[in-house]
Amino acid sequence: MDFNQLRYIVEIVETGSISKAASNLFISQPNLSNQITNLENEIGKNIFYRNNRGVTLTSYGVEVYHYAKSIVKQFEIIEDKLLTKSNENKIKIASFGSEVINFQFFEVCRRYNNENYEFELCESGVEESIEKVIQRDCDIGIIIYSEFQRKKLLQYLAAEELELQDLFVGEMKVHMSKNHEKSKMAILNKDDLQGLFHVKKTYLFKGMFSLNYEMEYLGIPDTNKTILANGNKTYNDALHNLPSFAVEIDWKCKKKIHSDLARIPYEGKRLDITCAMVKRKNEILKEELLFFINKLIESYS
Structure with a gap:
């Protein structure tokens, strides 16, 4: 053979x-x-x-x-x-897609702006980000996970010879357009969300590390009126143009980032989400990637 x-x-x-x-x-x-x-x-x-x-x-x-x-x-x-001809002046980061990550990624682009430099930020869910690191399609992955997923995540990463570094923590909150009549409320409950579209980023709700159980834990209404968005533009457009809500992470940032979305606590249980970096075991990161990670920790921890 x-x-x-x-x-x-x-x-x-x-x-x-x-x-x-x-x-x-x-x-x-x-x-x-x-x-x-x-x-x-x-x-x-x-x-x-x-x-x-x-x-x-x-x-x-x-x-x-x-x-x-x-x-x-x-x-x-x-x-x-x-x-394939490789460009040493290149970094590729897989990320869950957030203004939190984008803002610091642009800082890296500004600092390391040689003419022949290539920067790539791939938007993907947890499982896909990890796979990109395994296959060396990306240098690192920036992922999110809840306390319910930590044990399974660590086992999975260990089996693939990968390392996890926690970066900072945020809280799950209801997000909706600031133009929505309920956006000024101090807290929302199940009744407040009835009849609204639930907007979800598709890649966060599929695979072994989906956030479906987390929604159930919080008591978010299980509605058939769901909009699955494959990108941030569709996600934001849906929230601004339809009677809708999303459940996303509220990251506490030292530098204020402009947003047209209100972040409102949900009545009942609190759920923290950890943002972490995944890298290949014992691999030394480039200076640019270390700068990126340090900027994230500095701004959001």
């Missing part, structure tokens, strides 16, 4: 045809067929059913395909990393 044979299996499955796969792979069809037959003979099991309409995977072949696909994908990632 060799890597090319696994690549051939993936191509055949994804094109649905040996002839199309052979064309894409720039080899002859008989040669491709022989390679697959040789592999089947070597392992003693059929990977494909063959008939006049083409080929389909056997039940064993389905398993082989999934393993082959994983190996081919990993090879492509490694190949891309090794062959």
Whole structure:
């Protein structure tokens, strides 16, 4: 068995045809067929059913395909990393998407503004941010978690050889437009939110570290009137143009950041959320990243 044979299996499955796969792979069809037959003979099991309409995977072949696909994908990632011309003057940060993070990211851009410098801030949920750090698509991840998620998060990070550094803490509050009639209230309860759209950032409510349990813990009404926003613009537009609310973190910042959203405590339980950094274990961070982290701690701790 060799890597090319696994690549051939993936191509055949994804094109649905040996002839199309052979064309894409720039080899002859008989040669491709022989390679697959040789592999089947070597392992003693059929990977494909063959008939006049083409080929389909056997039940064993389905398993082989999934393993082959994983190996081919990993090879492509490694190949891309090794062959792509790398820019040493580059930082990439995965973040949960917040003005808190954006403000300090722009400070880094201002300070390290060489002509050939590249800055990238990727907006993603906790799980996706961690995956970007694992795959080296990002240098660090800025994530959020609640006390209910901490144990599971630490176990997950340890298994992936990653480290966690807590940065600062905020409190979950109801956010709504300052133009909303209820935005001047000192505290909100379940009845105050009835009939309003619940606006959610999609990536914060999916995966193993979603905030769904946290909403249940706080007693936020489970309403079908939900708007899932994939970006900050849609999120803010929904809150300003519809009778709506969101439940977000109120970060205590030493420097006032302009916002058109009111942040109002919710009656009943308090829930703190921790903002933390995820990095690869024992990896020394660039000066620019250390500056970014220190600015976050300085401003919000």
